[in-house]
Amino acid sequence: MTEEFIRFEKDPELCQIFISGEVDLSNSGELRKTILGALKTTPAVKVNLSGVEYIDSSGIAAMVEGLQFANSHSKSFYLCDPSPQVRSILELARLDQVFDID
Amino acid sequence: MKKDLEQQDTVIEVNQLVTHYGQRKILDGVDLNIKRGEIRVIMGGSGSGKSTLLWHILGLYQPTKGRIHLLGQDIHEISFNDMLKLKQDIGVSFQSGALFSSMSVGENVALPLREFTDLDENTIRIISRMKLEVVNLGGFHKLMPSQLSGGMIKRAALARSIVMDPKLLFFDEPSAGLDPVVASEIDDLILSLRDTMGMSMVVVTHELDSAFKIADKITVLDNGKNLLTGTVEEIKASTNKRVMDLLQRRSRHDKLDPADYLKRLTQENYTLS
Numbered sequence: 001m002t003e004e005f006i007r008f009e010k011d012p013e014l015c016q017i018f019i020s021g022e023v024d025l026s027n028s029g030e031l032r033k034t035i036l037g038a039l040k041t042t043p044a045v046k047v048n049l050s051g052v053e054y055i056d057s058s059g060i061a062a063m064v065e066g067l068q069f070a071n072s073h074s075k076s077f078y079l080c081d082p083s084p085q086v087r088s089i090l091e092l093a094r095l096d097q098v099f100d101i102d
Numbered sequence: 103m104k105k106d107l108e109q110q111d112t113v114i115e116v117n118q119l120v121t122h123y124g125q126r127k128i129l130d131g132v133d134l135n136i137k138r139g140e141i142r143v144i145m146g147g148s149g150s151g152k153s154t155l156l157w158h159i160l161g162l163y164q165p166t167k168g169r170i171h172l173l174g175q176d177i178h179e180i181s182f183n184d185m186l187k188l189k190q191d192i193g194v195s196f197q198s199g200a201l202f203s204s205m206s207v208g209e210n211v212a213l214p215l216r217e218f219t220d221l222d223e224n225t226i227r228i229i230s231r232m233k234l235e236v237v238n239l240g241g242f243h244k245l246m247p248s249q250l251s252g253g254m255i256k257r258a259a260l261a262r263s264i265v266m267d268p269k270l271l272f273f274d275e276p277s278a279g280l281d282p283v284v285a286s287e288i289d290d291l292i293l294s295l296r297d298t299m300g301m302s303m304v305v306v307t308h309e310l311d312s313a314f315k316i317a318d319k320i321t322v323l324d325n326g327k328n329l330l331t332g333t334v335e336e337i338k339a340s341t342n343k344r345v346m347d348l349l350q351r352r353s354r355h356d357k358l359d360p361a362d363y364l365k366r367l368t369q370e371n372y373t374l375s
Contacts, residue, residue, distance in 0.1 A: 025219060056267045057229045057233070058221060062225070064228045088298040091298075092294060094240075095232070
């Protein structure tokens with residue numbers, strides 16, 4: 001059985017979103033919806049990228065949109081545990097300087 | 103037609119490609135085998151067939167003979183829909199840039215996303231501007247192509263070619279006509295894209311410095327034939343006279359057939375054989 005693409009753990013202060021496998025055009029819309037949905041109901045959202053093997057530009061864009069929403073609504077949005085490959089993709093577009101990355 | 107899974111690490115396979123322009127043979131039995139994540143440089147003098155080979159691999163020309171597989175699919179046998187899908191995995195950066203002059207830089211870069219995906223406008227805007235950042239053109243999205251320098255046009259074209267995160271990227275003379283600093287920047291970008299995104303690339307160039315900097319392997323074409331394929335070190339060490347001429351930029355001193363030469367100069371209906 002394959003692991004779920006997205007799962008989350010939520011408490012009143014923080015929603016943690018765990019992503020697994022590959023993020024591409026086929027599922028980045030779901031990621032975007034999950035991130036924006038979480039930001040509407042909790043003050044802080046953390047996206048855990050440790051299980052991400054590949055993320056395309058539409059997946060990165062979903063996280064940029066999350067950050068944009070968080071900043072304009074005084075909420076917190078950050079990423080954690082990107083693999084070296086995912087980190088280098090963020091670095092290529094200089095997004096490592098834009099996101100808070102744990 | 104799908105090839106065996108064990109061959110999937112080969113992303114571009116060209117077998118015995120032959121093509122003619124009129125009666126003239128331009129490609130004469132060319133073979134290529136390019137692996138995932140490889141940067142292959144195609145070199146050769148003018149008229150060696152290197153650009154023609156590129157157009158064939160992209161499916162823009164129909165060969166006289168031979169087969170071409172991209173990502174395991176025979177490009178002459180797949181259905182229209184499969185070809186459309188395959189094209190989303192392919193990026194091309196043309197020598198001239200080929201930007202649409204009536205569209206802004208941002209609109210040019212976003213074009214493939216509008217054409218091939220149903221992403222919403224906000225996502226398209228973020229992705230296309232992200233790609234402009236990658237090529238160091240952040241904030242230039244509103245400019246028109248006519249407002250860009252030659253190097254900026256090449257970088258904008260590169261941004262457009264990677265906007266779909268392709269698996270295969272093709273370049274036709276990416277650094278031709280650029281000053282050495284800008285040319286070197288383009289080379290660095292090509293290497294970064296391979297290292298971070300794992301893209302496989304075919305680069306047609308006659309710029310030796312660039313070829314030696316970026317190539318995993320170099321294929322030297324001469325008169326439509328694959329003269330030599332090897333690593334940079336192997337190409338540099340080659341004792342083949344034509345390869346040495348190319349590396350030393352000496353003009354070719356082909357032995358003339360005096361009778362044929364005279365015909366070329368004088369016969370009204372002369373055609374190349």
